[in-house]
Amino acid sequence: MYPKRFGKMTMAVTIRDVAKHLNLSITTVSRALDGYEDVAPETRERVRAAARELGYVPSSAARNLRRQRANIIGYVIPASGTRFTDPFFSEFISGLGDQAVSQDFDLLISTATPDTPAEQQVYSRWISSRLVDGVILSRMRLEDWRANHLLDKKFPFAVHGRTGGQADYPFIEIDSRSGLTQLVKHLASLGHRRIAYIGAPAKFTLQRDRFAGYCDGLIAENIPFDASLVAEGDLTRAGGFRAAQALFDAPHPPTAIIGANDLTADGVIRAAHKRGIVVGRELAVAGYDGTEESEHTQPPLTTLRQPVYETARNLVIMLISLIKGDPLLQSQIILQPELVIRESTGR
Amino acid sequence: MYPKRFGKMTMAVTIRDVAKHLNLSITTVSRALDGYEDVAPETRERVRAAARELGYVPSSAARNLRRQRANIIGYVIPASGTRFTDPFFSEFISGLGDQAVSQDFDLLISTATPDTPAEQQVYSRWISSRLVDGVILSRMRLEDWRANHLLDKKFPFAVHGRTGGQADYPFIEIDSRSGLTQLVKHLASLGHRRIAYIGAPAKFTLQRDRFAGYCDGLIAENIPFDASLVAEGDLTRAGGFRAAQALFDAPHPPTAIIGANDLTADGVIRAAHKRGIVVGRELAVAGYDGTEESEHTQPPLTTLRQPVYETARNLVIMLISLIKGDPLLQSQIILQPELVIRESTGR
DNA sequence: ATTGACTACCAAAACGTTTTGGATTATTAT
DNA sequence: ATAATAATCCAAAACGTTTTGGTAGTCAAT
Structure with missing residues (x-):
């Protein structure tokens, strides 16, 4: 049935083979390839050549052990x-992977729903079997067992x-609080007074910050807080869609809606579209994240852009320093998001 | 500066610790935990309890070696x-990861631009250091060095x-050729005669298949082939956008455009929107893939849906059988995509 | 001639498992 | 009572590296 091309793999070539081939000790081969100073330049070259010729690559399992x-x-x-x-996450992962590779690390990925046994299992398996040397955490919760556990x-x-x-x-934190304040001010400057906010579940830190920023903005603009303008989403398009529908049905619907992230905002746009509400004209919509997709909503989305790719890279740099025990230049970085104004908030 | 919380990690507990704690040999501990039959039930329980109590998890490096x-x-x-x-890819990766975990495997991820030295490096590093036991390949090229090299x-x-x-x-292949034929027939049944196709670079297998399916459809419907209606994209939104603009500028623009994937089709929709062309009414647009995003274009996209998540899972099942040397039930699977008709091709 | 410093190499230990091939004791069949 | 069998357990080897703590040789300075 299935062709027998996957027979036994040809036994891999080990450091011992290289050593034997050159009449050298494995110590010398190892040290030559690792670039130690106590091996003669000529020898080093011979070792390098032989390794290449024989196709020798150190076994990662042996090396790791x-x-x-x-x-x-x-x-x-x-x-x-x-x-x-x-x-x-696409962008975040690209950043993690690229930086990791450039520092001779690899990236192990898993998926898990937050705060489930599955999530705990992944982390504890990775950690206690020493399969990974360190982890990157994102989308933190106010009480996050992960941080405590890892500390x-x-x-x-x-x-x-x-x-x-x-x-x-x-x-690395993006100061989403002040970002949101800025956004509210911008909407107010366009004349909006009924500005809604569709947030995330309360347990997420980003919700605390973005909501606080929203409130700050209202205060700064002397707009009274109206609880009926605040809804809870779940950072998905569907969540934004649902929440927007509810807002539209309220006695005094908003003239502007801010989503806790771009996905939420896109859900709002779709809900508006379904009702025949023209976004950018009858309703202003804004999001948060500024991933590429936000350019491609209809109309393009006003958003707060955070440097996802670069942040991911920098997190890896920090993590690897930590792993190696190198001193960290900076360990706690706070960046400002950039307000990107597009058609979804009108002209 | 930086708090000293990341000092030396507490030395991990090894199998030797467990053995000593129970006055057993490490052999017995190992075999007890691995579920061998030659260890007394009572002993097995004691070992399990001790392992849990001491927090013992086998070192993956040692085990791998x-x-x-x-x-x-x-x-x-x-x-x-x-x-x-x-x-x-988001969906594909989720499928890979979920299935891998359920079979006690992990998923290593990297990114690389196709046919670059970087791509070669990733694969050869992974393989020759035996860091991974097998790989999943996607988006194949007609002449694909990866398949040859791995064979x-x-x-x-x-x-x-x-x-x-x-x-x-x-x-696992999705029969995109017959899928595209089906799509062309559907468009023809709506009265379209000028059906354009925005493909991928010729080196990709999917381009050969989907383009052939497009041609099959034209023939079946007695529509003469018109080279001016065929454009090359790059499977991105931007590529679809550019190609669509060129098609609009042609002397005899198409009344329907098929994108080689949903991303391309979404680019077409955006280009149309920019020109004030109403998609679904003045222009029919269709894509391929059927990922969730295709529901959320405006208007929702007619597309050929392939079961990405399930395919990814099945690929992992096949791969792991291969790795373990188990016989494969099925090794070459061909599935049919499902035509999903939405508003982008009108009513 | 002796010492010291330097260069180029290496034997052996260690990393933490799994697996092989018994060894020991208890049980059953003769 | 003895032999055969079954039930448990274990010592030691092996996996393929890196690292430690050297040794032997050369050269220069005393």
């Missing part, structure tokens, strides 16, 4: 069901955002 | 620059789609 390090970092994508829909185990990690309390770990 | 297997599969995302924009090394792999010639490896 001896070095007590895997040169792998892990990242668990917060998924909801059979997919992770947020383009945020407790003294296991290296770096986070995007942060938890509720004091942050005794390296992180 | 001894077993000569990593229990890791690899997947290289074909990225173009700083991100992979296609939601296809040559007798390294396990499974592919989504296939290469140009004979396929001496396990794969």
Whole structure:
């Protein structure tokens, strides 16, 4: 039935083969390839040539065992069901992978729904089997068992955002609070007074910050807070869609809606479209994230752009320093998001 | 500066610790935990309890070295620059990861632009260091060095789609050729005679198949082939956008446009929108893939849906059988895509 | 001639498992 | 009572590296 091309794999060539081939000790071969100074230049060249010729590459398992390090970092994508829909993660993962590779690390990926046993299992398996040397955390919760657990185990990690309390770990945070304030001010400057906010579940740090920023903006503009203009989404398009419908049905619907992320905002746009509400003209919509997709909504979405790719790269740099025990230049970075004004908030 | 919470990690607990704690040999501990029959039920329980109590988890490096297997599969995302924009990959990766975990494997991810030295490097590093036990391939080229190379090394792999010639490896293919024919027929049944096709670069197998299906459809409907209605995209939104603009500018513009994937089709929709062309009324647009995003274009996109998530899972099942040397039930699977008719092709 | 410093190499230990091939004791069949 | 069988357990080897703590040789300075 199935062709027998996948027979036994040809036994891999080991360092011993190289050594034998050159009449050298495996020590010398190892040190030659690792670039130690105590091997003659001529020998080093012979070793390099032989290694290439024989196709020798060190066994990662053996190396990991001896070095007590895997040169792998892990990242668990917060998924909801059979997919992770947020383009945020595509970009984030690209950044993690690219930087990791450039520092001779690899990236291990898993998906898990936040705060489930499955999530705990992934992390604890990775950590206690020492399969990964460190992990990247994102979409933090106010009380996040992950941060506590990792601190407790003294296991290296770096986070995007942060938890509720004091942050005794390296992180890169985008100051979404002041970003949202800026956004509210911008909407107010366009004449909006009934500005709604569709947030995320309260347990997420980003919700605390963005909601606070929203409130700050209202205060700054002397707009009274109206609880009926605040809805809870779930950071998905569907969540935004549902929440928007409810807002439209309210006695005093908003003239502007801010989504906690671009996906939510896109859901709002779709809900508006379904009702025949013209976004950008009858209703202003804005999001948060500024991934590429936000350019391609109809109309293009006003949003707060955060540098996802670069942040991911920097997190990996921080994490690998941590793993290697190198000193961190900066361990707690706070960046400002950039307000990108597009047609969805009108002219 | 940086708090000293990441000091030395507490030395991990090894199998030796467990053995000493119970006055047993490490052999027995190992075999008890692995569920061998030659250990007394009572002893097995004691071992299990002690392992849990002490928090023992086998070192993956040591286990991999001894077993000569990593229990890791690899997947290289074909990225173009700083991100992979296609939601296809989000879903694909979720499928890979979920199935892998359920079989006690992990998923290693990297990104690389197709046919670059970087791509070669990733694969050869993974393979020759035996960091992964097998790889999943996707978006195949007609002449694909990857398949040849892996066959040559007798390294396990499974592919989504296939290469140009004979396929001496396990794969799951979606019959996109007949899918496209079906789509063309549907458009013809709506009265369209000028049906354009925006393809992918010729080197991709999917382009050969989908283009052939397009031609089949024209023939079946007695529509003469018109080279001016065929454009080359690059499977991105931007590519679809550009190609559509060119088609609009042609002397005899099409009344329907098929994109080689949903992303391309979405680019077409955007280009149409920019020109004030009403999609679904003045122009029919259709895509291929049927990822969730296709429901959320404006208007929703007619497309050929392939079961991305399930395919990914099945590929992993096949790959792991291969790795373990188990017989494959099915090794070459061909599925039919499902035509999903939505508003973008009008009523 | 002796010492010291330097260069180029290497044997052996260690990393933490799994697996092989028994060894020991208890049980059953003769 | 003895032999055969079954039930448990274990010592030691092996997986392929890196690292430690050297050794032997050369050269220069005393």
